[in-house]
Amino acid sequence: xxxxxxxxxxxxxxxxxxxxxxxxxxxxxxxxxxxxxxxxxxxxxxxxxxxxxxxxxxxxxxxxxxxxxxxxxxxxxxxxxxxxxxxxxxxxxxxxxxxxxxxxxxxxxxxxxxxxxxxxxxxxxxxxxxxxxxxxxxxxxxxxxxxxxxxxxxxxxxxxxxxxxxxxxxxxxxxxxxxxxxxxxxxxxxxxxxxxxxxxxxxxxxxxxxxxxxxxxxxxxxxxxxxxxxxxxxxxxxxxxx
Numbered sequence: 710x711x712x713x714x715x716x717x718x719x720x721x722x723x724x725x726x727x728x729x730x731x732x733x734x735x736x737x738x739x740x741x742x743x744x745x746x747x748x749x750x751x752x753x754x755x756x757x758x759x760x761x762x763x764x765x766x767x768x769x770x771x772x773x774x775x776x777x778x779x780x781x782x783x784x785x786x787x788x789x790x791x792x793x794x795x796x797x798x799x800x801x802x803x804x805x806x807x808x809x810x811x812x813x814x815x816x817x818x819x820x821x822x823x824x825x826x827x828x829x830x831x832x833x834x835x836x837x838x839x840x841x842x843x844x845x846x847x848x849x850x851x852x853x854x855x856x857x858x859x860x861x862x863x864x865x866x867x868x869x870x871x872x873x874x875x876x877x878x879x880x881x882x883x884x885x886x887x888x889x890x891x892x893x894x895x896x897x898x899x900x901x902x903x904x905x906x907x908x909x910x911x912x913x914x915x916x917x918x919x920x921x922x923x924x925x926x927x928x929x930x931x932x933x934x935x936x937x938x939x940x941x942x943x944x945x946x947x948x949x950x951x
Contacts, residue, residue, distance in 0.1 A: 872924040888918035918946040
């Protein structure tokens, strides 16, 4: 760009010089055209006419090259604001039901008026009511008990006969008879005592009857009406020679 400015400057100087020469030639031509009619004095002056050429004007200083436009300051790149990290959602809180406040109105203070003392009657003694007696077990009729004892006696007589051993002395002498054995039986059906209530007439036969009772224990169960109670029964034990 500087070389172009210098070229333009040289063209400008050449143009100025050419213009000055043309102007000088034009003045000479005019002078030559006017000089024949002028007096001789003019010719004298014409001889002393000098043409002064003006020096060419000083070349204009080259225009300053255009200053480069100042660069706009580069704006720093705008960083996007940091995105907040998603925080874990807190667990849903169960909404607590707040009980509504209960507005209670206090009752007005009660005015207690003292009542005149009244004579209280003397306390009367009331006897406590005795507790009801437990129901007594139903007692079967005596007739049913007698029938049950008779049936049970026959059952025991057959049981005792299973253990009969006729005494040898009684066999040799031909002794016979019936020994009646009295038995006391508890609520569990066990014999508590046994004895001869009626003798056969022979001691050896009575002793054999008691031995048969001992060997037959424990006894079979008594009838339903006799269970759970104590009772006494007489069982006959017969001795007969066949």
